[in-house]
Amino acid sequence: MSVPASRSYTIASIPGDGIGVEVTAAAQAVLDQAAAGHGFDLAWTELDWSCQRYRETGAMMPEDGIETLGSYDAVFLGAVGYPGVPDHVSLWGLLIPIRRAFAQYVNLRPVRLLPGVRSPLADREREDIDLVVVRENSEGEYSLIGGRHDVGLPTEVAVQQSIFTRRGVTRIMTYAFELARARSGRVSSATKSNGIVHTMPFWDEIFAEVAVQYPDVRSEQVHVDALAARLVLAPDQLDVIVASNLFGDILSDLAAAVAGSLGIAPSGNLNPEREFPSMFESVHGSAPDIAGQGVANPVAQILAGAMMLDHLGEPTAAAAVSAAVDAVVQMRTVTPDLGGTATTQAVTDAVCRALRA
Numbered sequence: 001m002s003v004p005a006s007r008s009y010t011i012a013s014i015p016g017d018g019i020g021v022e023v024t025a026a027a028q029a030v031l032d033q034a035a036a037g038h039g040f041d042l043a044w045t046e047l048d049w050s051c052q053r054y055r056e057t058g059a060m061m062p063e064d065g066i067e068t069l070g071s072y073d074a075v076f077l078g079a080v081g082y083p084g085v086p087d088h089v090s091l092w093g094l095l096i097p098i099r100r101a102f103a104q105y106v107n108l109r110p111v112r113l114l115p116g117v118r119s120p121l122a123d124r125e126r127e128d129i130d131l132v133v134v135r136e137n138s139e140g141e142y143s144l145i146g147g148r149h150d151v152g153l154p155t156e157v158a159v160q161q162s163i164f165t166r167r168g169v170t171r172i173m174t175y176a177f178e179l180a181r182a183r184s185g186r187v188s189s190a191t192k193s194n195g196i197v198h199t200m201p202f203w204d205e206i207f208a209e210v211a212v213q214y215p216d217v218r219s220e221q222v223h224v225d226a227l228a229a230r231l232v233l234a235p236d237q238l239d240v241i242v243a244s245n246l247f248g249d250i251l252s253d254l255a256a257a258v259a260g261s262l263g264i265a266p267s268g269n270l271n272p273e274r275e276f277p278s279m280f281e282s283v284h285g286s287a288p289d290i291a292g293q294g295v296a297n298p299v300a301q302i303l304a305g306a307m308m309l310d311h312l313g314e315p316t317a318a319a320a321v322s323a324a325v326d327a328v329v330q331m332r333t334v335t336p337d338l339g340g341t342a343t344t345q346a347v348t349d350a351v352c353r354a355l356r357a
Contacts, residue, residue: 007040009312012072012277014094017051018286019296020078026298026348027076030321031305033352038317045072051082051090060093066101074308075279078301079286092144100138102276104269105168106175107137107245108307109252109283114299116330117260117338121232128236129259132183134176135248137269139163140199142245164199164244166206173210175272176242180217183239189221190243190251203244224251231255256283263297263337264329266304268311280308294343297335299325302351324354 015024028044035042047068049061060080062068069075075098080090098104113119113129121129145161173189180187189207193200204221211219222230224247230237231254243251256265265283282300290296302325310318328350334340335347342350 007314008043009040009073010043010045010071011074011076011308012069013044013046013076014049014078015046016049016078016080016286017082017090018079018288018291019284020080020286022291022294022296022344023282023298023301024076024078026344027301027305029348030298030302030324030351030355031309033355034309034317034321035314037355038314038320040314040317044076049094051080051085054085054089054093060090065094066097069098069102069277072277073312074277076305076308077279077281079282079284081286082288096142098279099269102269102279103138103271103273104276104278105136105138105171106270106272107133107135107248107267108270109133109135109248109255109265109267110307111252111255111259111265113259114264114329115326116332116334117264119258119260121235121258124235129255131235131238131255132179132240133248133252133255134172134179134240134242135252136168136172136242136244138245139165139168140245162199164202169203169206170210173207173242176240177210177214177217177219180219180240181214185216186218186239187220188227188238188241189219190224190227190241190247191221192224192247193221194223199244207242227251228254231258252283261297261337262300263335264299264303266300266302266307268304268307270311278308278311280304280311294345295336296344297337298344298347299329302348320355321351324351327354 015021031042054060080094110132113126141162143161143163146159148158150156176187191200191204193204235258256262262284267281267283269279271278282304284300306318306321332340333342333347333350335342
C-alpha cells in the first residue's frame, strides 16, 4: 500500500551502454516502488550520455553536461563502454569528469555475501564476507599528467604521473577511520611502499598520522599484494579497506568476485560534504556480450539505488530495498551469473513484490 508523497528528489539518470540501460531501468522500477511505499517521490530525468552519443557527436556528454548535473540531488549511472570506443575515451569523457567536478572523492564499495549465494571460496558463510572498500576517487594513479614521446618509433616512451596530495590522502583516510569506528573498529590500508618509493611512503605516513587520532580503531597497513591474498584466504579478517584509486579499483573487484559475482556489487561516488551531487552506480561494466538478452543481473544497480536513498536521507526505504533483495536472492530468483535461470525482469518483479509485501 502506497502513501502520499511528501518529499521529492531530482535524479539524473544516465543509463549509458550495454546492460547499463537494462539494469538502470530495472533499478528505477524498484526505487519507485520503495518511494511509493515510504512517502517520497523520485523525479527522474534520463540523459542519453553514452558511447552511442560519442559515435554520433564525438562527445560522451554535451559541453554543459557538468553544469546540467549540478542542479540535481543525485546522479544514477548505469555503465559506459562499447566495442569501437576506446575505454579511456568513455571513462575520461564522462565518469571521471563527473567525479572530479563534484568532488566525489570517496568511492564507497560495500561487499557482502548475500543470503543464498555461494562464495567461490570453500565453506565461507555470510558473516565471513562483509567488508567495504573506501577508494580514493579524485587523484592518485588516475591522472591526466603525462604523455607519449617518439610515438611509433623504437625509442617511444610513455610517462604517467600519479598525484597524491596531503589534502586528498588525509580526507580519504579520515573518512575510512570514521566508517571503521561506526562498524567493527578495524581499518586496513593498502600500500606498496616497498616498491613505489615516493607516493606510497607518503600514503603510509598520513595513514599513521590519522590513526593517532583514532585510538579506538585498530589499524594496519598491508602491502596490496598480501591484502589481495588475504581477501581470498581470510576475508573474515577484513572490514574497512582504504586504498588509492588504482588499488581500490582492483581490490573491490576481487572482493566482489569473492562474494559471488560482480553483478551484486554496488558503489557510490560520494561528496561527503554534500556541496555537490553524489553519483551511484554498479561496479560491473556494460557487458556488451550479454546486452539485449534480458539476463543481466540488476542486483548491483538496485543496491546502488539503496545507497542513493540512504544518502538522500531515506534510510528506512534504503533498508527495505536491501531486505527485499536479500529475500529474493535467498529464494534463488537469480540470474545466470549466480547460477539461476531468472531474467532481469523476473528478478526486478520479484524485488518489487517483496517491497509491496
